[in-house]
Amino acid sequence: AQLVELQEYAAKEKLEIVASLCEAKTAKEPGRIKFAEMLSLIEKGKADGIISWHPDRLARNSVDGGKIIHFVDRGLIKSLKFPTFWFEPTPQGLFMLNIAFGQSKYFVDNLRENVKRGLRQKIRNGVWPGWAPVGYLNNPKTRGIDVDSEKAPKVKKMFEMYATGAYTLHSLANWCRKYDLRGNLGKEIALSNVQSILQNIFYIGLMKYGGEIHEGQHEPLISKKLFDSCQEVMAKRGKVHELHKNNFSYLGLLKCASCGCSITAEKQKGHNYYRCTKKKGLCQEKHYLREEALTEQITSYLQKVSLSSQDTEKILAALDSEQDKAREDAQGEVIILKEQLMSVEARLAKLLDVYLADALSTEEYAAKKQGLLSQKMSLNEKITDFDTKGLSWLEPAREFVKSLNQAAIYEVDYFTAVHRIASQSVGVPYVVPSRGFEPLPLAGRGPKPRASANSATRAFLLPREHEAGRGIEPLYMGFADPCLATWLPGRPSNYFLCFPVIFQGGPVLSALCLKRILYAVFCGV
CATH class of the missing domain: 3.90.1750.20 (Putative Large Serine Recombinase; Chain B, Domain 2)
Incomplete structure (x- = not known):
């Protein structure tokens, strides 16, 4: 549009056009190719004037504006023609041209600040001012x-x-x-x-x-x-970790009774074998234990902790009675979390006041604000979880108790039951091991592994004596002996061999609550 208007203006003023140059780059930054080409034509004497729509089309930065005025001072530019602006090569004309270039630069600078101010305001309002990310x-x-x-x-x-x-x-x-x-x-x-x-x-x-x-x-x-x-x-990711190609179900659950080291596993000729890691040196335990034999040992413990249908109904009824109390506890937790949230919001407001009073640097303010915002978001998520999932732990608790029912266990074979309960309690993969084959000897690895639960292999499941008394005391289940002589520290050993107290997808079912229920059912208290 500007080019057509300028051609009509040149014809009206009877001006000879030497070259028509259209610059696509913005005039607010120096270094434009077409602008440099235009000045080169003028310096070579092929032209002695410029036709433009307005001075801000020529320059909106001090460098290019200075070059135009310098060319006028040298006499290289004898005429500047603008349909919307007047110019003469006189001191008054140069003064007006300087003002026009300065006004153009001021417009660009002021527009930049106005845009930044608008973007900052959008950020304060919680609206992202740029392109939205994926999603x-x-x-x-x-x-x-x-x-x-x-x-x-x-x-x-x-x-x-x-x-x-x-x-x-x-x-x-x-x-x-x-x-x-x-x-x-x-x-x-x-x-x-x-x-x-x-x-x-x-x-x-x-x-x-x-x-x-x-x-x-x-x-x-x-x-x-x-x-x-x-x-x-x-x-x-920056650290080198050993890749485990095999997914062994019982890793992390067991300790060696002889030396207290962890139990590791390896796959040989299509079968999984468990053994002591011997991290503390020599160990009296020399045997390997095949996974099927280990499963049989765990099955014997499951038989002790399995529940009759009558006991299952009692525990489920006790869980139902706990529901109202749990709801009240959840409401109390929500009140506490909301008070903490108000405290964080007040600290954010005070932090802004301190920053505005120049008592904090920009870096210190940003770091402290990030920490408080992280706390605020965590509290909001916890409040939302209590509002939406306050009693969501009840269903997993009921399902777990039902899984310990003797009738439910006997509906499937013991191998499936062991892995099913392990999967629900500690999150190990639910895998049904293959059966119907004889144990194979391992060359150079000691005696031939046996599937029978002999005294040597049974030692894998016994707790370490020096850890007695640590953690929660074992629950007395109403049988001849407690289900475990000691509770092992750390994650899954206690949960797997007795009762898990943590359910995924909701708040923690307290060990004290579960202990009270089980103790009342089995001991009649």
């Missing part, structure tokens, strides 16, 4: 950020997969290509983009802008707990 969409009507119903579930699945530790960035990039997860511009998600997605706090409802963390109004795709798990996995 979100920019809403042109509300000028906000909406969840992309098509891509958001896939992005969430990426976080869940990576948090397991079984996937690398490369495998996730291949997964994105397989399920056609692309960026908002339609490009494939590269390896670096996968890492950026997994590190972006935007997906938990926060925004990082100008080195500072802000709360966003957009809907979070994942929880902070899941995000933190991904960061822990990513932090460990």
Whole structure:
């Protein structure tokens, strides 16, 4: 449009056009190619004037504006023609041209500040001012950020997969290509983009802008707990870890009774064998134990802790009676969490006042604010969990008690029952081991493993004597002997061989609560 207007203006003024140059780059930065070509034509004497729509089309920066005025001073430019501006090569004309160039630069600088101010205000309002990341969409009507119903579930699945530790960035990039997860511009998600997605706090409802963390109004795709798990996995990726190709069901559950070391496993000729790691040196235990024999030993313990149908009904009734009390406890926890949330919000307000009073540097303010925002988000998630999942632990508790019912156990073979309860209690994979074969000898590995639960192999399940008295005392189950002589410290040993007290998907079922229920049922107290 400007070119057509200038051609008509040149014809009206009877001016000869030597060359028509159209510059696509902005005039606010020096270094334009077409602008340099124009000055070169003038310096060579092929032209002695410039026609432009307005002085701000020639220059909106001090460097290019200075070159134009310098060429006028040298007499290389004898005429400047503008349809919307007047100029003469006189001191008054140069003064007006300087003002025009200065005004153009002021407009650019002022516009930049106005835009930055608007962006900062959008951030304060919790609205992301730029392009939405993968899984979100920019809403042109509300000028906000909406969840992309098509891509958001896939992005969430990426976080869940990576948090397991079984996937690398490369495998996730291949997964994105397989399920056609692309960026908002339609490009494939590269390896670096996968890492950026997994590190972006935007997906938990926060925004990082100008080195500072802000709360966003957009809907979070994942929880902070899941995000933190991904960061822990990513932090460990730099360390070299041994890859375990085999998935052994009982690793991490057992200790050697002779020396107290952990029990390891290895696969030989298609069968899994367990043995002492001997980390403390020589061990009296020389035998290997095949997984089927170990399963038989655990089965014998399961027979002791299995419940009759009558006892199962009593425990389920006791759980029902605990429901009202648990609801009251959950409400009390919510009140405490809300008080803590109000305290964090008050600290955030005070932190801003301290920063405005110049008592903190920008870096200190950003670091402290990030910590408080992280606490605030964690408290909000806990409150939401109590509101939505306050009693969600009851169903897993009921299912676990039902799984210990003798009738339910006898409906399947012991191998299946052992692995099923192990899977529910400590999260090991639910695998049904193969059966119907004889144990094979291992060359150079000591005596031939036997499937019978002899005294040597039975030692794998006995607790260490020097750990007696640590942790919670064992529950007396009403049998001839307690189900365990001692409770082992650490995670799963106690849970597997007796009763688990932690259920996934909800709050912790306290050991004291479960102990009270079981003690009342079996001991009649």
